[in-house]
Amino acid sequence: MHRIVIVGGGAGGLELATRLSNRFGLRKPQRERNVCVTLVDRHPAHIWKPLLHKVAAGSMSPASHELSYAAQGRWHGFDFQQGELVGLSRSSKHVMLGAVRDDQGVELLPQRALEYDTLVIAIGSTTQYFGVEGAARHAIALESVAQAERFRRRFIEACRRAGAARGSENGVLAPRMQVVIVGAGATGVELSAELRDAACELSQYGLHDLDPTHDVGIVVIEAGPRILPALPERVARATAERLGKLGVTLMVGESVARVLPGSVLTGSGKRIRADLTVWSAGVTAPPVLSLLDGLNINRRGQLVVRDTLQSETDEDVFALGDCAACEWPGKSGGVPPRAQAAHQQAAFLVEALTSRVEGKTLPQFRYRDFGSLVSLSRFGAVGNLVAGSGEGLYVAGLVARGLHASLERMHVAALYGIRRMVLDTMANWLRRSTNPRIKLH
Ligand SMILES: Cc1cc2nc3c(=O)[nH]c(=O)nc-3n(C[C@H](O)[C@H](O)[C@H](O)COP(=O)(O)OP(=O)(O)OC[C@H]3O[C@@H](n4cnc5c(N)ncnc54)[C@H](O)[C@@H]3O)c2cc1C
Structure with missing residues (x-):
């Protein structure tokens, strides 16, 4: 049994756990499979981070957009372990998870060690305060x-x-x-x-x-x-x-x-x-990355990875998303910390980890920038779409709004599949037509 442990169930990690489990048919009885996938996150439920400003303004209720990791694991066949990554032993190949406590500080789950054959670190980024007082x-x-x-x-x-x-x-x-x-x-x-x-x-x-x-x-x-x-x-x-x-x-x-x-x-x-x-002045790498048993990190604290997304230090450890320092050939600064990068790297790792389990050579990751869109609530949206190496095409109005909304729907489709995504879209529409436009309490 090849044990794949993915730490971090965000934009990249949850898509990877879901699609890998589908790829390896993990809903089959245990004796028929040769791979198991475990997802670890410090929270019990996932939300797509680019929606958080809508939650903050009340225009989106988290209850209708959160996805329980345990439920997703049940539907797709991966195991979910709640806990915070606090350490790593590369020699004995296990990650250490801190104890989980309730609001009153009472321990719900003890500290644990999880063994892996392949480890994927996808713990995102944290707020950069630049040392500004207060x-x-x-x-x-x-x-x-x-x-x-x-x-x-x-x-x-x-x-x-x-x-x-x-x-x-x-x-x-x-x-x-x-x-x-x-x-x-x-x-x-x-x-x-x-x-x-x-x-x-x-x-x-x-x-x-x-x-x-x-x-x-x-x-x-x-x-x-x-x-x-x-x-x-x-x-x-x-x-x-x-x-x-x-x-x-x-x-x-x-x-x-x-x-x-x-x-x-x-x-x-x-x-x-x-x-x-x-x-909202910037992000930096989570400090725990510097404590991970000598894995190479860059100046910004991100894990330095090769074009296979394997750590430079250890080929059994992969990283994706905001916490990975991945080169972007021809551009300075590397692959940017964006949801579309995490999504592309998750899709890449589904193929790469399949090759690894089958003992084949790993492919190489190439980031493609499709542009960026900025939503201005019901007042419109603007952005630029990139199709090749040019400057990009400026978009605004309904086109930009539609494209912006479709980004989140694409993430939902990656997690739920197309049929459930359509049902979820209809459910959200019905909910919106029977509730106030913003959450009032
Ligand atoms: C408000 C906001 C708006 C944004 N808007 C956009 C946008 O419009 N377009 C765009 O491309 N990008 C946007 N981003 C950036 C985008 O959300 C990130 O680039 C993307 O989520 C990175 O994906 P990830 O999988 O690397 O990490 P995340 O999605 O951040 O997921 C990390 C996961 O790891 C978990 N975790 C963290 N530390 C630990 C630990 N020690 N142990 C266990 N679990 C841990 C977290 O709970 C989380 O579930 C936005 C970000 C924010 C905050």
Whole structure:
């Protein structure tokens, strides 16, 4: 029996566990198979991370988009173990998982060691605070459903307070509450549009005294010279124009020096009111990667992999997604930390691990950039599509919105299959037609 252990059930890891289990027919009785797949994650359920800003704004309910790992394992034939990767022994080929505790700290599962023949590390990335004082303490990052939900509740409370305060300060034009988003990458930009939409919706559900544009200030601060630094300039320009029309204030070329309980201090000495601060200024590799029994990591802490996605140090260990440093020939900086990269690497590893189990030579991974899309909630979407080596094709309007929505549906199809994805799409549509557009409690 060849034991494949995949640590991290995110955009890449869960697709890999599902498709590998399908490939090896793991729903067959145990005696008929020669491979077993175990998926490990610190959480019990999966959510596709690019949706977290929608959870934070309340425009998407996590309950209808989360997928239980145990259920997916039951349907596809892999084993699920909840636990956090805390160590690795390459000589005895096992990974160490920390104990799982409940909200009160009571131990539910003890520390465990899991043996493997092939290990795939797919634990994603974590928020990069760049050592900014107060950022980790006073700003909310969007890494998990719990954080996104915490932000959503605080946003609604702040809007309620702002609505109630209206009228007591006649004639004052300043916003009644203000959200500061640090970082104008895709996450920060998309969140700003979602929040404007959420404020408009809230004003129709009981907060009638809230003027969604003037009472709710939304400020995006970016240290670089323009928003969306990873996207073509034309996309950034069109996005900035639309955000301006939505009343979102963009401060570019301005770094954040300190985050305080009700404000943010910039490098140039400005103090900006911040009832809520969101930190979306970048990601870095999870610190545990530097503790993994001498596996080679790069300056950013990612596991350095060859073009087969095997670790440079150990060919029994593979890595994919945000936590892997994978070369992108002809481009500096390597394969970017994106959902489409994790998806392509998962698809590649289904073939590569099949070859490995069958004792064949491993293929080589080549990343293909298909472009990027930015969703501005119901206010539209923009992006660029790349079909070859050229600059890419600018897209906007309904085409861009449709393409953006299809990205998440493609992930769902990879996990559920086409038939269930269609049913799930219909169920979501029905749910939306019988519920408010945003989650109110
Ligand atoms: C708000 C937001 C919006 C985004 N929008 C886009 C977008 O529009 N387009 C795009 O291409 N990309 C986007 N991204 C980036 C994209 O989500 C990531 O590049 C992608 O999810 C990486 O996939 P992954 O499988 O490497 O890691 P992840 O999807 O992050 O999954 C990692 C998994 O590992 C688990 N894990 C972590 N540490 C441990 C541990 N020690 N032990 C056990 N389990 C662990 C986590 O619980 C998680 O399930 C966005 C990210 C965020 C946060």
